[in-house]
Amino acid sequence: MLALHKWKLLFLALVTNLALVGSLASGDMKTAAQWNWLDIVGEGGLILLALIWLLLILHSRPSGRVTQFLSLGLSAIFIAGFQDWLDEFISFPDNALWDHWIESGLMPIGLVLLTFGIYHWHKEQLLITEQLRKRERLFREHRGLDITTSLSGAHYLRAQLQHELAKGEHTNSLALVLIDIDNFAQINRHYGNREGDNLLHALSELLLLNIRRNDLLCRYAGDRFALLLPNTGTLMANTIAAEISQAVRHFAFKPQQQQDSIFHSVSIGIAFSSGQSATADTPDTLIARATHALLRAKEQRDLHQPRAA
Known part of the structure; x- marks a missing residue:
């Protein structure tokens, strides 16, 4: 050194x-x-x-x-x-x-x-x-960790969602954030699956830096992360989502096969469940609403992307 x-x-x-x-x-x-x-x-x-x-x-x-x-x-x-x-x-x-x-x-x-x-x-x-x-909390309290990112998976996310929703009126508001890496498949095609795994691991560390201690980050599926925000209102959830999006945009990923840095973006969908209506929500309905919001965000992104001539 x-x-x-x-x-x-x-x-x-x-x-x-x-x-x-x-x-x-x-x-x-x-x-x-x-x-x-x-x-x-x-x-x-x-x-x-x-x-x-x-x-x-x-x-x-x-x-x-x-x-x-x-x-x-x-x-x-x-x-x-x-x-x-x-x-x-x-x-x-x-x-x-x-x-x-x-x-x-x-x-x-x-x-x-x-x-x-x-x-x-x-x-x-x-x-x-x-x-x-945050890492200690994941290893101490959570099971079924994903090998690539050391995060919990979709099964544990559903269990935690069920636990939070069961609190009913005792919780102020609950937000579920789905985070999808844009054009992730290109990394696997151009650089191989190992570099794709390296990117997922690096982004999991970056996301952990931008959440609070009691928030739960999981790898939901493939290149998609899920973030559970207990006792979080609309304004705070949108703020956290915007901070995550900006952090990813400024993150320079460096594949081992080349010296140039690669920058990424994410699409984000958010669903809310307030204490008054929590009894009407289930993990599946909340995930479905967050997925629908994520798909709308990806459609908006595609509409604003310049098309090749």
């Missing part, structure tokens, strides 16, 4: 060497009697730890905004600490203001950048933890 960040390390080495050469050129070496060993050990330990932290982060993380903040912050702290450590061996003239600027200027800048990095790292970890919780 360090190979991905070689330019960061080379830049840090260059700046460190420039600071060392500049200090030797503008100052005079102190005698051993003038050395303060407590400061030498303490400040040296600080810059050593900053360097170790930097190497650990670069070794364990890919490039990105969080890595940039963390590496820049620790690099600034390292350089400021290194310049301060050189003061224990070199006596600078009073007009060498650049020495004070490096020591006193880079340290707070580095701490600010490091704080930004830790803050975004915290947010990143919260998203990862939420994703793991």
Whole structure:
């Protein structure tokens, strides 16, 4: 992983060497009697730890905004600490203001950048933890998981629908969302079934990122997913569906056989069952209404697609 960040390390080495050469050129070496060993050990330990932290982060993380903040912050702290450590061996003239600027200027800048990095790292970890919780819920509570996507199937969806509908008036509203991948068959034809399975797995992870903790995502059939949204009204269900559609449109799938990214879209159908009319609904009727809405959405999509001459 360090190979991905070689330019960061080379830049840090260059700046460190420039600071060392500049200090030797503008100052005079102190005698051993003038050395303060407590400061030498303490400040040296600080810059050593900053360097170790930097190497650990670069070794364990890919490039990105969080890595940039963390590496820049620790690099600034390292350089400021290194310049301060050189003061224990070199006596600078009073007009060498650049020495004070490096020591006193880079340290707070580095701490600010490091704080930004830790803050975004915290947010990143919260998203990862939420994703793991959703996966844990699927494996702990659901059975009959699909091998390709690790999601529950249609049988479990019907059982959960029956359970939610049986609550009757105790539930505010129930939404069932069917999500169909547009032109999925072309992936299997052009790249093979393995790439089609890879796409289904990747999209299942993407969909999990865009739902709430108590929502249930299933692989309903083939390239079709089903999303059960308990206690969800029309506005919230439409909002979640729009967010899912937008997330899929911006998702770049990269088949192993080519370097270019492939972008997809989905058609979505939604059916609702409110608490007052829940007794009249069954899993089959709710699925039928969602399927009908999905087919209408696919027809509208086909109408607006440009036709080849």
